[in-house]
Amino acid sequence: MQLTMFVVVPLVLLLSGVAIESATVKQKMPFEVRFPTKTGARILRRELDLEISNPKGKIKEVKVLRRRRQTTTEEQEFLDAHNEARFNVVPKAANMKKIKWSNELAQVARNYAQQCNWAHNPARTTDTKALTSQFSYVGENLYATSVSSVDPKSAVQSWDSEKSSYNYTNQACLGVCGHYTQVVWANSEYVGCASHTCPTFTGLPTSFNGGTIVVCNYGQGGNYNGQQPYMTGTPCTSCPSGYSCSNGLCVSGGDSNGSQTSSTTEDGDCFEGDGSNYQGQASTTVSGKTCLVWSSVYDFLPSNNYCRNYFSAYGVTEPVCYYQPGSYYVEPCGLPKCGSK
16 A cells, blocks of 8 residues: 655754754644545644754854765775775785775664674675665674774774685685685675674673674675685786776776765765655765664654655755654755756
């Protein structure tokens, strides 16, 4: 049964790059849900508090680049550490792709990291396919430390250090090498990582009294039996068709810097008008926060966390999402407007 929905829900609007000052105003607003039936449409009407921060107060604007959502510092550190490891393989790689960020992979990693489970996520491919059809298989690396925070580079370097146990020629491993081979798997072009501080861990000895876990997911996943992680040779001499060379790594299309690319926020993913008809799969805010599932805030909203604009009647002009559990704060997703330069 098709559901046509127009909703107005509690909302505190935090525009990207905009600081809102002064008081909060509360007022009653209606919303309406239409359920098509065989005899017509059953209409359910409700009233909720709409909480808007300072609709008439002063607004201090901050310049923000909106054409493409920027990577956060942590994302960039994960990317830089991976690409450094991928360039410095021994022997050198002829077809090593520069790795890029995927919001979908990061979302699945974040959800799993919050479970504090020291075991591979058996549902990582299925969970990712629910967000994007881009990857048929998703690889995964885990890292844990007893401290309350972690440097992304330290996690990646820990996996990369396994190369001392790996023999490229005969694919032999003296110990554990699978984390390393996944980091340098040439065709794993996207990565999404997350860290989470855990009071305890499932799957680790009780002596390991809490700490931080790091989960990185890779698309397309690697570590196929009987295959070497990359082709040897002079860097970039065997890049796929349509790729160019940047600092010894193969990069696709115009992504020469390879640092701000996401499978959901490419320039091709944009919104028209006020974004109320946007049906893409972007699921993070402009500041890099993961969107909450709409129905976790109100059960009559959809059971996904894609950026949407259900609030256009109240001045919202682009796709947004809830991002803070226990509150009604929303934040724009930083998607470009179609046709913008």
